[in-house]
């Protein structure tokens with residue numbers, strides 16, 4: 001990570017839970033440099049990493065949420081944060097440049113709050129997946145797999161319980177992702193089933209890329225399934 005501070009700028013935020021005004025860093029879109037993208041959509045950056053700044057944290061009350069949902073907390077949700085989170089919260093400011101350790105703390109805090117507020121499966125799934133990716137950056141495979149398995153379970157539940165788009169994905173893309181997470185967790189048979197589902201989904205016609213990736217990863221999974229080898 002060789003990003004410098006100019007890639008980031010300050011955004012003023014108003015907390016809908018406690019009315020605090022605070023500042024949080026955002027990464028300039030023009031400063032993002034993608035190095036590569038993994039088959040489960042995890043992006044590796046040569047620049048500062050936007051994942052580190054995707055969640056906003058109120059320094060005063062401890063409320064954490066993604067930028068696009070930050071303001072939309074319900075009255076009941078805000079009350080729960082005030083009752084369950086704030087009393088245990090030591091005021092601390094995440095408004096500066098963040099490192100991976102701080103990003104990890106923030107994502108785990110967000111996951112705790114998503115559970116507390118009984119959010120939809122897909123809301124918890126994306127947090128688990130992004131925590132898995134942070135562990136991937138750190139080469140901590142055991143922890144990565146643990147969170148990937150949670151993401152997988154939650155996305156599979158979301159697939160049957162929630163309305164599409166789910167986390168910005170249509171049914172073909174989500175089937176593909178569930179297939180790929182299964183493949184990475186070594187569940188090759190299940191993985192093949194989900195890739196088939198993606199390939200046969202009418203929505204796949206809208207995304208040639210997903211269709212191509214699903215076929216490629218289907219073949220990889222099938223090879224491993226036949227050889228009964230552990231995942232790469």
Ligand SMILES: [Zn+2]
Pocket residue numbers: 015016017018019020058059060061062063
């Ligand atoms: Zn607050």
